[in-house]
Amino acid sequence: MESTTCNGSEDSSPIFYLMGIPSLPESLFLPVFLIFFLIYLLILVGNALILVAVVAEPSLHKPMYFFLINLSALDILSTTTTVPKMLSLFLLGDCLLSFPACFLQMYLFHGLSCSEAFILVVMAYDRYVAICRPLHYPVLMTPQTNVMLAASAWLIALLLPIPAVVQTSQMAFDTIAHIYHCFCDHLAVVQASCSDTTSQTFMGFCIAMVVSFLPLLLVLLSYAHILASVLHISSREGRSKAFSTCSSHLLVVGTYYSSIAIAYVAYRADLPLDFHIMGNVVFAILTPVLNPLIYTLRNKDVKAAITKITC
Structure with a gap:
């Protein structure tokens, strides 16, 4: 989809220029690249080990671990939509993104982040059934039901960002639009537009609140029953x-x-722009890098399966 530009031809697609972390001196680009590269490597290796362990180990063929491999797949996919471009930005100075590439990255990042929230809800429901209705667990959590729950979480979450992405793509941009971020986040792209951004900012905020608080409410409800x-x-x-x-x-x-x-605090608080950007980057990489560590350190079955595979 092509967008009307604020200067230049209306038929030309704008090019998006990622500003990265604006006040970061160039001398720190390489250390930042190495940090992000190491984190990305940990995300890929950790989540891939969980995927292989659950698939290869028959004792882990249970609903809880089926949802876990969905979570690991989401972590790999969501970070792969953003981190490689960030690495290229800091190592090679590759700051440019085409119009389709930017909006595809925006859609995938937000859609996969939403999917993670809904998969966490499905996992909470699985724990609710296992603890509160143990006798009915084999009947309620059949393989067909598990696939349906996971597919619903993916589908709903991947549909939610579409209205915001489509409407943002119809906004007006300069021929070269400067995005003050390390990747094409919705709010950063909206702020790069020279159209009125009020409605788009409000829509993005509403979708974020729904995706954040509704799943959290369902998780808390499940754990209230569990408790x-x-x-x-x-x-x-x-x-x-x-x-x-x-x-x-x-x-x-x-x-x-x-x-x-x-x-959210980085966005709402009266902080420099760099803090807003880093707050969003933390959201993008913190959960994917910690999930494998949590499940390998806290879950003896997963730890045993990974140990068996690696040794």
């Missing part, structure tokens, strides 16, 4: 076992919403 059920377990060992099955998921949820909080 009530666990408190009715008479033995301390039983309560400890029930909580241990949820601990990894709770840590992942906490990490995901902590990164959202960092990005």
